[in-house]
Amino acid sequence: MTEPADETLPAAGSTPPLGEASLAQADTVQVGKVQVGKVQADAAQAGAAQADTVQPGLARRFPRGVYGVGDEPDPRFSLANERTFLAWIRTALALIAAGVALEAFGLSLNSGFRLVAALVLIVAGILTPLQAWFGWMRTEKALRQNRPLPAPVVAGPLGVAVVLAGLLVVLGLLFASGQQ
Amino acid sequence: MSRARSLTDAPFDRGLQAERTALAWRRTALSLALGSLAAARVLTGAFGLWSYVIGVLGLAAAALFLFSADRRYRRAHESLVASSVEPTGARLASGGLLLATMTVVALGAAAIGAIFVIVAATR
Structure with a gap:
């Protein structure tokens, strides 16, 4: 779950923030950070961060x-x-x-x-x-x-x-x- | 190169869990088929020709388990090999487990019924 963010964070740090493209990249990294932080908080609270790993329909499996x-x-x-x-x-x-x-x-x-x-x-x-x-x-x-x-x-x-x-x-x- | 191979037919794990499960289904289906044939033969004394109905139903259930287990194994293997992240429990049809349970319970009930019929007839 944290793997994508871990991969993008060093990349953002290594490239100097110049121009719109890198700004956009920084934005997405921040969004990624916020999401990861939110999920980790959820995991700490509920003990399970399954919200975005369980595909729709799978929860309706029998029984x-x-x-x-x-x-x-x-x-x-x-x-x-x-x-x-x-x-x-x-x-x-x-x-x-x-x-x-x-x-x-x-x-x-x-x-x-x-x-x-x-x-x-x-x-x-x-x-x-x-x-x-x-x-x-x-x-x-x-x-x-x-x-x-x-x-x-x-x-x-x-x-x-x-x-x-x-x-x-x-x-x-x-x-x-x-x-x- | 090795990745392309792992996507096709290399087993998902060294423990061969999916393969062993498929084989477990096979021997269960075989046991059920044999049990159904034996029931058809042995319960005739109590149920007459109805015992053959029991035998045919049991054989049909065994065939169903055999073929569905094969198909499920192939799908489980494919989804396991394709991405280990995807939840593969979805590929394990629990309805088949419930059906197997009810089949064996029914077979046992038929056996008890046959014994009571025979005991009642001999007294």
Whole structure:
């Protein structure tokens, strides 16, 4: 933001102010100085000088709750956030597939334990995409506001769910009665 | 000389963030396609031919993610390489993220529904 002014200021100082052209140049440099000073004051007040960097229309990007606040982050951070979202989505697909496979392939487990294990996995697979979406929103917002990143809310419960499903499968094996 | 090259096809950063994101979309689309095919096959017992509707919808979503991710990668790459100042978050269509979320939630809901249908039928 200050780069153009920094480039023009030494040039104005090096050329002697003679004639109309150099006067005009001095004027523009002064305008540039005033603008920079104003923007810096804004930045000091609001903590973000985004007024002339955000292009019109970009603030209306979906979802507005995310893109309406803060400053444009380093695009690499946004891309990493998007990959985290996708990793959660694939985790959810794997959980659902595991739950369905448990029931669909008619394994000779105790059917009660098997059913509960499948339901635990699939419910976890339904909650995980919600973590993906809301976690992506919260992280993108934090990136834009230069705040610390939020922790994934479902990480703990998800771990518990997977352990629980594993225990239920073990119980299903132990109490297998050979039906179905 | 090197600048002209960087404007065309050299990656934006050494971390290959945009490339890795495009690949992440690809494997997500692949997972979704496989999951949809498996659902079409496995949920037939509960939903009959409707399970094929689920499969086709899932495949369509996977194809949509695949192609839109490719297109978005190209645009993100172009805008990143053209000027690193321009905000490229605009190129990340968040609608696609929401659609992916809802697709997987729907798939999970279908799975739960199928299990309840089967359990109800066997009792």
